[in-house]
Amino acid sequence: MIRRAWLMVGLVIAMLLGALSIYLYLKAIPYPAEIDHGPSPEAQANPYLAAEHFLRKQGLTVSHANRFDVLPSLEPRHHSLLLLGDRYNMTPRQIDQLMSWTRAGGRLLFVAQSLWDEKTGQSNDLLLDRVQLHQSLSKDLKDPPPVISDDPYPTLTKLYLENEHAPAYASFDTAFHLEDPNNLAQSWANSAKATHMMQLNHGLGSIIVVTDADLWKTPAIEQYDNAWLLWYLTADTDVTLLFNTDHDSLWTLLLRYFPQALVALIALIGLGFWHVGVRHGPLLKPAAKARRQWQEHLHASADFMLRRSGQGRLLEALQQDILRRMRRRHPGYEQLGVTEQWQVLAHLTGQPIHAISQAMSPRPKQRLSSGEFSRLVAHLQTLRNAL
Incomplete structure (x- = not known):
């Protein structure tokens, strides 16, 4: 009797669970859902990854380099080189090579990195000084341009093109301003406050100087006409993006690959100083107390x-x-x-x-x-x- 009762209870529970499952199956409505896992590791390591994909979709050949020694392998004609990383460690010889490459027909775009110092007559950016352009803070302009009251986008940089009624808009950082004291620039783009892009001819090539390149990083590149402007500046050329021209120092390389050898070298130097510092010859014996x-x-x-x-x-x-x-x-x-x-x-x-x-x-x-x-x-x- 007890066994039969437990069997009946189990059967009833099984039937209830089956009925509940059928009910839930009939009432459940499937729907698609997107889960954002954040940027991929590749996107996190490359802030200009979206820019590269965009240019490739426009039919351009895009490559990415980390060091300046890639320059000899780049054909100047129909090629754009974008210097988007720090250039504080560039040597005068590298700048000469870069200017010769541009003069032979290359298209060079770089970001101005330092402010012009009136006292010293130079900036901390050798390449910017070579093209004879000056960068300053917009707030320090002595004669700022008049603000147009009907300008709908005073903080955006406007690029006017021939046969176009409306300008292209780009979101350059308005805190910086480019000056052309020698009137070398062939074209430029301004916001209501200052100038943020200039283009100069150099031999068979051209040089484009901008105040910042953050507008081409993710996600700013999808805003306004930022992506179009990047395509316009590199159209009909192969593109090489150079993020970092800094070379690791010898000390950094040794510390990275030979830490044990560095420790042994430091210990050896310490032992050498200790050996040299030890006095040679017999020590003087203390004078007898009786003679004092x-x-x-x-x-x-x-x-x-x-x-x-x-x-x-x-x-x-x-x-x-x-x-x-x-x-x-x-x-x-x-x-x-x-x-x-x-x-x-x-x-x-x-x-x-x-x-x-x-x-x-x-x-x-x-x-x-x-x-x-x-x-x-x-x-x-x-x-x-x-x-």
Whole structure:
């Protein structure tokens, strides 16, 4: 009976679960859902990945380089080189190579990285100085352009083209401004506040200078006409994006690939200094205690006190000893004025007042010469012995 009852209970539970499953299956409605896992590792490592994909969709051949030594392998004609990384470590020789490549027909685009210094007559950007353009802060402009009241996008950079009624809009950083003091630029693009892009001819090629390249990073490239502007500046050419022209130093390479060798080298150098620093030859034996005289102890003690406390403390101790003896010899001495004290001291010791004033006056902080110090100590000892 008990077994049959448990069997019935199990059967009822199974039927209920089956009915619930059928009900949920009939009521459930499938729908697609997109889960955003964030940027891929490739996109995180390459901020211009979207720009590369966009240019490839326009039919351009796009490559990415990390070092400047790729330049000799690039054919100048119908080729665009975009310097989008830091260039502070570029050498004058590399800049000469880059300008020669552009003069032979290459199209060069780079970001101005430093502000013009009026005092030194240069900036910290050798390439920007070579093309004779200056970069400054928009807020420091002496004669800022007048703001057009009906401008619907004053913070956007406008590029006007021939046979086009409306300009193209790009979101350059308006905090920076490009200047052309020698009127070398062939074209430029401005916002309501400043100029953010200039193009110059250089031999058979051309140079494009911009204040920043953040508008071509993800996700800013999809805004306004940022993507179109990048295509317009590189149209009909093969494109090479150069992110980083900095070369790892020898120390960085050694630290990365040979850390154990560096530790061994440092230890070897330390042992070498230790070996050189060890004294050679026999050590002097300490002098026998029996030969030391009372005068040597006094000289050593005086020398120690002089080095430890200085001349002022020694002279002050002698003066205080004289004052203590005077108080015993002449009650009420400390209540007298300084001149009266010196007169009493002169009377008791038989010394002239000018000698007493030199000996008992407070001493300045500067160090006395050995001769002056010895004479002053002798005067004080004479006064003390006379009491």
